[in-house]
Amino acid sequence: MSQLKVNTIRHTGASSDAVTLATDGTCTVKATNNLSNRRLNINGDMRIAQRSTSTATGDGVHTVDRMGCNRSGGTCQQQRSTLSSSDTGPWEKGFKYSFKLTNTGSSSSEAAYREIQYRFEGQDLNAWNHTSTSSYITVSFWAKSSVAGTYYLWLRSKGGTNKVYSHSYTLAANTWKKVSFTTPGASNVVINNDIASDFIVNIAVDWGTDYTDAGTSTGSWASFVSGTRLPNFAQDWTGTTNATFEVTGLQVEAGSTPTDFEFRSYGDELARCQRYYYQEAYTENYESVRYSFVSDGSKQAAQFVHPVPMRTGPTVTSNGAGNFRVNTYGEGTDETCNGITTKFNSNNMAILEFAKATSNMDGSKAGVISTEANNDAALYFNAEI
Amino acid sequence: MAIRYKKLERRTPSGNVFNGILKCEDGESEFRASIPLNEENTDYQEYLEWVAAGNTAEAAD
Numbered sequence: 312m313s314q315l316k317v318n319t320i321r322h323t324g325a326s327s328d329a330v331t332l333a334t335d336g337t338c339t340v341k342a343t344n345n346l347s348n349r350r351l352n353i354n355g356d357m358r359i360a361q362r363s364t365s366t367a368t369g370d371g372v373h374t375v376d377r378m379g380c381n382r383s384g385g386t387c388q389q390q391r392s393t394l395s396s397s398d399t400g401p402w403e404k405g406f407k408y409s410f411k412l413t414n415t416g417s418s419s420s421e422a423a424y425r426e427i428q429y430r431f432e433g434q435d436l437n438a439w440n441h442t443s444t445s446s447y448i449t450v451s452f453w454a455k456s457s458v459a460g461t462y463y464l465w466l467r468s469k470g471g472t473n474k475v476y477s478h479s480y481t482l483a484a485n486t487w488k489k490v491s492f493t494t495p496g497a498s499n500v501v502i503n504n505d506i507a508s509d510f511i512v513n514i515a516v517d518w519g520t521d522y523t524d525a526g527t528s529t530g531s532w533a534s535f536v537s538g539t540r541l542p543n544f545a546q547d548w549t550g551t552t553n554a555t556f557e558v559t560g561l562q563v564e565a566g567s568t569p570t571d572f573e574f575r576s577y578g579d580e581l582a583r584c585q586r587y588y589y590q591e592a593y594t595e596n597y598e599s600v601r602y603s604f605v606s607d608g609s610k611q612a613a614q615f616v617h618p619v620p621m622r623t624g625p626t627v628t629s630n631g632a633g634n635f636r637v638n639t640y641g642e643g644t645d646e647t648c649n650g651i652t653t654k655f656n657s658n659n660m661a662i663l664e665f666a667k668a669t670s671n672m673d674g675s676k677a678g679v680i681s682t683e684a685n686n687d688a689a690l691y692f693n694a695e696i
Numbered sequence: 697m698a699i700r701y702k703k704l705e706r707r708t709p710s711g712n713v714f715n716g717i718l719k720c721e722d723g724e725s726e727f728r729a730s731i732p733l734n735e736e737n738t739d740y741q742e743y744l745e746w747v748a749a750g751n752t753a754e755a756a757d
Contacts, residue, residue, distance in 0.1 A: 506736055623736035628729040652704055653716050653730035663730075695738060
């Protein structure tokens, strides 16, 4: 039996060691593939889009789960875009979707901006010792813009005094590029161990000069100042009608080595997304929604157990109370719903009350909530950050 | 019409208690959203900002 005794292993062309061996018989390996449980963010392959697989406008999360659009001035459309073999780069790596912004209404206002955001719960970043300058977080993603230029990734900690750290990269027009950035911790970065939005990954598409300054530098932590958050943008994406910007393969991981994107199963990814949002959509006439009980002469209550514990008690929204029907058994008191309210709400379940106009139900009876005759009823449960 | 909020009350043996907020979005005709009184809920955070700006929710039914 032979034995190889070395302290490190390094490729002949590399500037750092791939394997470092310790005197206690252990080793540290900079592996970049076949790793699991590395990705801290959810839905980085942009696969899950519970709200809509089509287009939407407005701020916030409206299409791809966990991916938000932060914008002002003009109009900007967000969507889950389907990739094809012509999307050279991400397609070969297995990505089938991107999160895409389209600048449907241009604005050259100095106050206009466009940005893609991912918001972390503070407690989900515990793998990164964010107060140590020798502990790192690495952000990788594929990006493509119809407007060539220099773009920025900036990280913002919000647990205490807001701190920001930015990186720049260039994109050729209509060409996918993978970028990776490693950021160290710092003693004054505060990320609390809680469910609040304590850390935001911002993929900046464009910020007007009300928010940028030629003197702002990248590559170091600084206190957040609204008017100097980033260097000036050389190109005018927001002023370009129908400009597009796409992102996929977003992976945020602890450590200084970018690793291969960690694909997870559809079911796994969906369940993680449902911590923040889920919906129940019904497409049949008079389709049963829940068994219920009469809680009042004009109301029935029904329980909705969330598919997974949610981040917090969600806001419950319907697409219109009139799309639901309040039914009793054989009493002839069935009636269209005219109001839905939350009687009880936690991160595990909600009890909703469905009201009708006439107060004529027997309080001892059970009932059923169904859809109305228009086969379009939906309930949305939202606990996004 | 602007965003409207209405208080939601729940009956208890000791009387009605403030239990949540209903929200009617700009352009909608009914209160479709039911918001819990939970400071971690971002819709409730927006409601508190709306109140802090000097607005008042409609009384419960």
